[in-house]
Amino acid sequence: MKPDFKTLRLDRVTRRFGGPAKTTDAPQIAALDGLQMDIARGEFIALLGPSGCGKSTALNCIAGLLPLSDGGIYLDDHRIDTLPPEQRGFGMVFQNYALFPHMTVARNVGFGLLMRGTPAAEIQTRVKRALDLVQLAQHMNKLPGQLSGGQQQRVAIARAIVIEPPLILMDEPLSNLDAKLRLEMRSEIRRIHGELGRTTLYVTHDQDEALSLADRIVVMKDGKVQQIGTPPEVYGQPSNLAVARFMGYRNELILDVVAQDGQAVSLAGPGINLVGIPKMRLNARAAVSIRPEEFSICADGSNPSNSISARVESVEYYGRESLFMLRTQDNTRLYVRAEGKASPGETIRVAVAADRVLAYPSEQVA
Numbered sequence: 627m628k629p630d631f632k633t634l635r636l637d638r639v640t641r642r643f644g645g646p647a648k649t650t651d652a653p654q655i656a657a658l659d660g661l662q663m664d665i666a667r668g669e670f671i672a673l674l675g676p677s678g679c680g681k682s683t684a685l686n687c688i689a690g691l692l693p694l695s696d697g698g699i700y701l702d703d704h705r706i707d708t709l710p711p712e713q714r715g716f717g718m719v720f721q722n723y724a725l726f727p728h729m730t731v732a733r734n735v736g737f738g739l740l741m742r743g744t745p746a747a748e749i750q751t752r753v754k755r756a757l758d759l760v761q762l763a764q765h766m767n768k769l770p771g772q773l774s775g776g777q778q779q780r781v782a783i784a785r786a787i788v789i790e791p792p793l794i795l796m797d798e799p800l801s802n803l804d805a806k807l808r809l810e811m812r813s814e815i816r817r818i819h820g821e822l823g824r825t826t827l828y829v830t831h832d833q834d835e836a837l838s839l840a841d842r843i844v845v846m847k848d849g850k851v852q853q854i855g856t857p858p859e860v861y862g863q864p865s866n867l868a869v870a871r872f873m874g875y876r877n878e879l880i881l882d883v884v885a886q887d888g889q890a891v892s893l894a895g896p897g898i899n900l901v902g903i904p905k906m907r908l909n910a911r912a913a914v915s916i917r918p919e920e921f922s923i924c925a926d927g928s929n930p931s932n933s934i935s936a937r938v939e940s941v942e943y944y945g946r947e948s949l950f951m952l953r954t955q956d957n958t959r960l961y962v963r964a965e966g967k968a969s970p971g972e973t974i975r976v977a978v979a980a981d982r983v984l985a986y987p988s989e990q991v992a
């Protein structure tokens with residue numbers, strides 16, 4: 627394959643299940659429906675979404691493990707979705723490492739090169755280089771069972787990169803690791819990606835992982851792309867309610883639209899007066915998304931313009947901040963993560979900046 631491609635083009639990549647590939651019978655379910663994007667060489671792309679949204683299907687289609695039902699995949703002008711996996715030559719890293727237990731680390735890493743008929747001396751040099759990159763050279767003669775989970779995952783990464791693939795595909799590679807190792811390996815993966823300068827496609831259901839690793843994030847739901855954007859774009863400006871929910875906009879209030887233009891919308895409900903940003907054209911009611919950490923608790927007796935009055939139900943202490951579970955006057959649960967004190971039973975007022983109040987059509991509430 628061409629290690630020097632400029633663009634990986636996913637052209638309406640579609641995969642249906644429930645019947646033979648390449649048919650369009652109605653009973654089939656599109657696990658992946660029209661994935662369309664260009665990925666530039668060197669980009670780190672995260673496919674993000676809840677379980678069953680089609681992330682692994684997308685990765686497997688690109689790897690060549692699943693035939694497409696529709697669309698095409700191109701490396702520059704070369705169509706590759708008709709090629710078997712070994713001819714695409716992509717590196718793959720899976721959740722379960724898939725190492726050979728009876729082979730040493732070095733032999734595991736060198737196996738792909740051996741299969742390709744690479745001369746022994748070259749295998750040795752390249753295995754050493756790959757193990758240096760994942761910082762495991764001193765463990766090269768151990769068996770996988772003698773390594774920690776994080777080390778085994780690094781062997782799997784070394785095995786993927788040793789073939790110098792144009793594209794590295796990773797499917798939830800950190801989900802078997804404990805929280806601390808996951809954080810460490812996250813930094814490792816980003817460092818390795820930077821040092822190699824290759825293109826990485828990374829599947830995860832973990833927002834933090836996607837936000838911290840990726841140059842661009844593809845948010846998916848029910849087989850369809852919901853938004854493609856940089857981490858700040860997806861985090862700060864979710865394009866619809868489903869993305870907002872998935873990106874941690876835990877609060878959703880259904881409010882009356884009092885006035886609106888393209889830039890701002892005035893919203894009201896019992897004990898609530900807010901100005902926010904309309905993300906789409908709104909009708910009479912809006913679903914308003916706000917992150918818990920965007921609120922602050924107002925001083926006693928104050929009544930600032932962008933605020934909500936609500937009763938405290940419970941408080942979880944998180945050190946510097948607390949998570950306040952509130953109940954609005956129309957009985958909606960409100961999560962507020964803020965500094966300050968308030969006790970269950972008290973009625974308090976919480977304020978939020980207008981540009982952190984995102985209003986979507988209430989019709990999007992499923």
Ligand SMILES: Nc1ncnc2c1ncn2[C@@H]1O[C@H](COP(=O)(O)OP(=O)(O)OP(=O)(O)O)[C@@H](O)[C@H]1O
Pocket residue numbers: 643644656657675676677678679680681682683684831
């Ligand atoms: N071989 C198959 N036959 C039938 N349906 C399938 C098959 N593989 C996947 N699906 C369905 O396609 C949809 C997408 O599955 P996929 O594994 O791509 O999701 P995912 O986002 O990777 O989920 P997870 O995070 O749980 O792995 C799901 O509804 C799944 O049940």
